[in-house]
Amino acid sequence: MKRIDMEFDLVVIGGGTGGPMAAVKAKEKNPKLKVLLIDKAHVKRSGAISMGMDGLNNAVIPGHATPEQYVKEITIANDGIVDQAAVMAYAANSFDMIQELDRWGVKFEKDETGDYAVRKVHHLGSYVLPMPEGHHMKKILYRQLKRARVEITNRVVVTRLLTGANGEVSGVMGFDCRTADFYVIRCKAAVITTGAAGRIGLPASGYLMGTYENPTNSGDGHAMAYHAGAALANLECFQINPLIKDYNGPACAYVTGPFGGYTANARGERFIECDYWSGQMMLEFHRELQSGNGPVFLKLDHLAEETISEIEHILHSNERPSRGRFHDKRGNDYRKQMIEMHISEIGFCSGHSASGIWTNARGETSVPGLYAAGDCASVPHNYMLGAFVYGRICGHNAAEYCGAVADRAIDEGAVAAEQARVSAPLQRSEGPTPFQIEYKTRRLVNDYLQPPKITRKYEIGLRRFDEVREDAQAMLATNPHELMRAMEAMSIIDCAEMAARSSMFRAESRWGLYHYCVDHPERDDANWFCHTLLSKGADGSMTMAKKAVEPYIVPIDDEERDAYQRLRVERKAEAA
Amino acid sequence: MSIATTLTQAPVKVHEDKCIAEKGCTVCVDVCPLDVLAIDLVKKKAFMQFDECWYCLPCETDCPTGAVEVSIPYLLR
C-alpha cells in the first residue's frame, strides 16, 4: 500500500448532491481556499441523483407555501421531535436555491404564466415541484465544480477522520479502490456528504445491491463521524420506504399522486389519505399487509391514456430509468394492472426520515471543524433540495472556519493504526469474504431489527453482530475492489449496532412504523419528547443520551399536532 | 486455500463488436458508481467484473457506441 499525502484547507467527503454544492459554495465564499471534493465513485455520475431526479419533494415557493407552514408540516410529520431552527434554515433558503439552480440550467416544471407548477402530496401543504427533464442534474453540478476550480479525487474510499488534541478535525484518510494506495489528507475542516446508510438491511430479493439508495452509500460517513467523536441523532427513526416489490425503487406516489394515482389494497381501495412518506403512512401500509387485505399496490389503471404516458415518460427516463425495463419483464403495464408494492428493508436517511449525524442550523456537527449535509446529517425530510441548501450552508460556514483557524498537525500514530487496519484484509490468504460478512450482517438486521421492534430480538441481534464483528477481524480481500467492500462491511456492522442501541434506548413507540416497539406500544411524551444522541463513550463503546427538543419558533396547536396520526381512510361500518 | 468461486450470470452485457475500448475508451468503467466494470486487457473490451449492479444505467446511457446492455439483475427480475 503506497502512501499518498495531500494538503487542503477543506475536504468535502462525497460528491453526490450536497457535496458538490458545499465545495462550490466554499470556493465562492473564499476563492483562495484549497478545496478537495473526494468520492469513492466518479463525481460525474455518483450518488442518489446519478441519473437525475423526478422532482423536488419539498420546495418552499412563495405563493404556494411559506417557510413557517413548511416547518409546521415537518414538525407534525415527525411527531414533534425536530430542531425547528434547523428545518427553518432549510425552508428559508429553499426558494433562493431553486432560483439559483434554475439559473444554472436545471429545468423545473412551470405553468403557462411561468410560475413553478407546484403539486400537493403532503398532508397539509403543497411542496412538490416536478422536473420532467431532471436527468441533467449531475452535468450541471459538474460544470459548476469546474467553474469554481474545485479539485476532485475520484475512486478514493474515505474510511476515517483524523482529529487533534482538542478533538478538532485535522485530516481525512482513505484508499483508492483500484490501486489500494493509502491517502492521508491534512486539512482544517471537512464536510461529510456521504448520503444515506442504505445497506444496513437486506432487500427481500436477497440481492445485496438491490437497495433503494445508491449502494455506494453504505453508512461510511455515519461510521467515520462516530469514530471521530461526533454525536448521531435519533437513529431509531429508521428509513423504511414503500417501494415497487423486488425492484426496490420508488413507484413513485409523489409523481403519480398529483395525476390521480394512489396506493391501494388488493381490492383496489384506497386505505390511506395521503401518500407522503411518513412513519404513520408506513405503519398503515404494514397493517394493510398484515390484515389480509394485501398485497399493497400502486393504482394507475383508472387513469386516461395520455396521463399514463406522461407518467411513464417521467418514471422511465429519469432518476431510476430501469423501472420500465423491470415492468416489461414482469408484464406490468400501468394501463392494465396495479403495480405490486412492498415495504423496504431499514436504513438511515434524513432525506426521507430524520436520523443521522447530529447537526445544527449551521451544519455543524459536535466535532469542531466537522460539518455534515444531506442524507447523512440529521435535518429531517431534507430530500434533494435540503442536501443542496445544507451543502451551501456547510460550504459557507466551513470556509469561514478555515479562514479563522491555524494549520493542523497530523497524528502519525493514528495514521499508522488506520493504515494497518485498512490494509490487513489484503494481506490474508484465508478468511470470510466481504460478501459473506456483509450478507450475514444484513440478514441478521432483517431477522432481528426490522420493525415491529421487540426487545428480546434486539438483544439477540446485538449478540450476533458482536460475533460477526469478531469474524470480520479475519476478513479476506484479494484485490482493492474487494477491499472497498470489506471496509464497507465494517461500516455496515457499525450502523447495525447503532440502529439496535438507539432503538433499545427509546422506550416508547414513535414515528409510526419507523420506531414501533411491541414492548412499549404507546407514545410517551412525558419521558421521551426529546432527541436521542448516540456517541462513542470514554470506554470506546456506544453510549446513549437524551437531548431536549429545542424551543419551537413556529408554534403548533393541538388540533394540528396529530394530523399525521389520522391517515387511515375512515370507512363506514360494512353491513353484516 | 478454502476459497471457492461461484459462477453468476452478470446483468450487464457488452456487445464486443460495438465496444471501442481498444481505441482508448473507458467511459462505462469511469461512470459506474459501483465500479463493477473493467476493460479486459487481452481482448481490449469492456466487461462486467463484479455482480454488484444497481441497474442505474449510466454505463449504457454514456457509452458512445451503444455497446452496453443492462438487464435487471436476475434475483430481482
Ligand SMILES: Cc1cc2nc3c(=O)[nH]c(=O)nc-3n(C[C@H](O)[C@H](O)[C@H](O)COP(=O)(O)OP(=O)(O)OC[C@H]3O[C@@H](n4cnc5c(N)ncnc54)[C@H](O)[C@@H]3O)c2cc1C
Ligand atoms: C431512488 C431515489 C429517488 C429519490 N427521489 C427524490 C425525488 O424525486 N425528489 C427529491 O427531492 N429527493 C429524492 N430522493 C432523495 C435525494 O435524492 C437525496 O436526499 C439527496 O440526493 C441526497 O444527497 P446527498 O448528497 O446526501 O447524498 P448522495 O447524492 O447520495 O451522495 C453521496 C455521495 O457520497 C459518496 N460516498 C459514500 N461513501 C463514501 C466514502 N466512504 N468515501 C467517499 N465517498 C463516499 C457516494 O459515492 C456519493 O457520491 C431520492 C433518492 C433516491 C435514492
Ligand code: SF4
Ligand atoms: S463505454 Fe462503450 S465503447 Fe467505451 S469501453 Fe465501455 S462499452 Fe466500450
Ligand code: SF4
Ligand atoms: S447499471 Fe449502474 S451499477 Fe450497473 S454496471 Fe451500469 S453503471 Fe454500474
